[in-house]
Amino acid sequence: MVAFNKFFTSVFLAIVYASSSRAAPSLIDSKHTTHRTREIAGGVTLETFHPVSNYETFGEGVDHPLRKRAGVSFKESSVAFLQSKLGLKAENVAFHSGYAGDVVTHAxxxxxxxxxxxxxAVANVAINKDDKVVALGHSFVTPSSIAPSTASVSFEDAVSTAEDALDGTYNGHPADIKYFVKEDNSAVLVHAFQVQNEATGTWYLAYVDAHANKLVSVTDFVAKASYRVLPITKELLTQGFETVVDPADLEASPKGWHWTGTKDSTTTTGNNVITYKGSQTTGVTTESGSDLVFNFVQDATKAPTTAVNLNAARVNNFYLLNSLHDIAYRYGFTEAAFNFQKDNFGNGGEEGDRVTASIQDSAGTNNADFSTPPDGQSGHMRMYLFTSTSPQRDGTLENDIPSHEYTHGISNRLTGGGTGECLQSTEAGGMGEGWSDAFAEWTEQTSATIKDYVMGQYVTNDSAGIRTHPYSTSKTTNPLTYASAGTLNEVHNIGEVWANMLHNVYAALVGVHGFSTTAHTDPTGTEGNVVFLHLFIDSLAIQPCTPTFLTARDAWIQADATRYDGANKCTLWKAFASRGLGVNAKNHKDDATVPSGC
Known part of the structure; x- marks a missing residue:
């Protein structure tokens, strides 16, 4: 979700109090990394719990118990390593998902x-090309008690309880019986199933106690040819529309952007995304000429709902989301890595989950959001109109907003193995907002010149944008540091801290390695913007479920060790330390220390 801190608070926002579980807690950050309080329906709040996430990285790697055996799969290797490391029995660990990337295999x-x-209670293991483990994250627990494994509450009764509490309806997606660890360290048996309300845009994975018939917790999936478009490197309409020809990257989209699984469409419908208003059947934009020509000239003097402006918005969104798909694909967000495609072309992962993008959605105003269910279910974007100007403005036509939303899909799918469940605590949710801002900024860079970056200028008609500060290397312009996150209780404000850290990391890498003008389609370069996006994507896949600033930083350092043999170690440490995330940082207290030798 974008959220606009300067002029309103979104109804989707959760108000939370958070902190490191090991900290001497402050009034605000006492449950920062393990809890989140959500308003679910009718003003009712629900505090959700996530066990402490532990994380270790191993540089060049350490052996796992099966390393010297022939014919062992990475599934077996990861399970064996986790059992050995944590002293677990075989029956206490199950492989969930995984894939082989170009430098790391993820389990x-x-x-x-x-x-x-x-x-x-989940874990992730990363194994490098030398068959050594380079990272381990886990939130495994030793429960004080475990409920009986046979439910005494029927599934139908559990559904009724969740539907009443969440003001939604069970959507028919297959349900499960699971255990859920509560804050008191007891493990309750739960019915786990999805509850949606399409009218209000809510989408939850509900956990209902299968013995007490009470809602225990939720996963919130909502983070709250020829085309005339605003090119992806531009943020604002005032920078000018252009006609781009055949922009599809056939390495990432081998049958182009209009392939529907059986044939090509002549509308804003394709394998990676369908963009529409109201109805996916009739609400799409059809080509304005032959041979996939989509040429609709936006008229800024008229309401965004006029036909030509609506068509321009749908076309721009279709172009932008396909471009983002192709860029992310090049850097590792592929079918096997749980991306969004209707047809996966036999390349692994669950298919049938292209992004559905609702333009000028009637459910709200002055915002945007993205829902990320598990791999195999479509990600859903909702773009709204903004009402502070006359005529109103369409968030679809400010590229940084849909880019921000799409990145929620990337970060939620890559963290935790395609479940969409791992950025649910206050701090992890805040970092999700930060990753989204950072990737939006990356797409709009055009040279090695490092400029301050402002989000949301067009929709608000305000050059200061929608964040509290521009993203900047100047501490005068943006004073946010790691310690700032411990004083904040709202995910978008926390996200600004992380996004500004990544802005400083980006500036440092480009300062050392320069800038590639072909980075959107060529990930093989050594330039700083290429290195940045590789580490951005790599670190998401190897960080633990429910990451923190500290574990996410460590994932960046480990990603560099694995992909670039640690060539950027000191550059990264200095950038993080410049904003308080140095070697000795903890409990939301700043530290500027870097490793010896840096």
């Missing part, structure tokens, strides 16, 4: 008891 695992998985 995502679940804790089990009696063949029933724990919903919120």
């Amino acid at each position: 995502y695992l679940k804790q089990t008891h009696g063949n029933i998985v724990f919903a919120n």
Whole structure:
């Protein structure tokens, strides 16, 4: 979700109090990394719990127990390593998902008891090309008690309880029986199933106690040819529309952008995204000429709902989301890595989950959001109109906003192995907002010149944008540091801290390695913007479920060690330390220390 801190608070925002579980808690950050309070329906709030996430990185790698055996799969290797490292029995670990990237193989695992998985006790293991483990994250627990494994509450009764509490309806997606670890360290048996309300835009994975028939917790999936478009490198309409010809990257979209699984469409419908208003069947934009020519001239003097402006918005969104798909694909967000495609062309992962993008959605105003369910279910974007100007303005036509929203899909899918469940705590949710701003900024860079970056200028008609500060290397312009996150209780404000850190990381890498003008389609370069996006994507896949500033930083350092043999170690440490995230940073207290030798 974008959220506009300067002039309103979105109804989707959760108000939370958070902190490191090991900290001497402050009034604001006492549950920063393990809890989140959500308003679910009718003003009712629900505090959700996530066990402490542990994370270790191993530089060049360490052996796993099966390394010297021939014919061992990475599934077996990851399970064996986790069992050895944590002293677990075979029956307490189950492989969930995984894939082989170009430099790292990723395995995502679940804790089990009696063949029933724990919903919120998970692990991830990263193995390099030398078959050595380079990273381990886990939130495995030793429960004080475990509920009986046979439900005494029927699924139908559990559904009724969740539907009443969440003001939604069970959507028919397959349900599960799982264990769920509560804050008191007891493990309750739960019915786990999805509840949606399309009219209000809510989409939850509900966990209902299968013995007490009470809602225990939720996963919130909502983070709250020829085309005339605003090119992806431009943020604002005032920078000018252009006609781009055949922009599809056939390495990432081998049958182009209009392939529907059986044939090519002549509308804003394709394998990676369908963009529409109201109805996916009739609400799409059809080509304005032959041979996939989409040429609609936006008229800024007229309401965004006029036909030509609506068509221009749908076309721009279709172009932008396909471009983002192709860029992210080049850097590792592929079918096997849980991306969004209707047809996966036999390349792994679950298919049938292209992004559905609702333009000028009637459910709200002055915002945007993206829902990220598990791999195999479509990500859903909703773009709204903004009402502070006359005529109103369409958020679809400010590229940084849909780019921000799409990145929620990337960060939620890559973290935790395609479940969409791992950025649910206050700090992790805040970092999700930060990743989204940072990727939007990356797409709009055109040279090695590092400028301050402002989000949301067009929709608000305000050059200061929608964040509290521009993203900047200047501490005068943007004073936010790691310690700032411990004083904040709202995810977008926390996200600004992380996004500004990544702005400083980007500036440092480009300062050392320069800038590639072909980075959108060529990930093989050594320039700083190429290095940045590789580490951005790589670190998401190897960080633990429910990451923190500290573990996400460590994931960046490890990603560099794995992909670039640590060539950027000191550059990264200095950038993070410049904003308080140095070697000795903890409990939201700043530290500027860098490793010896840096």
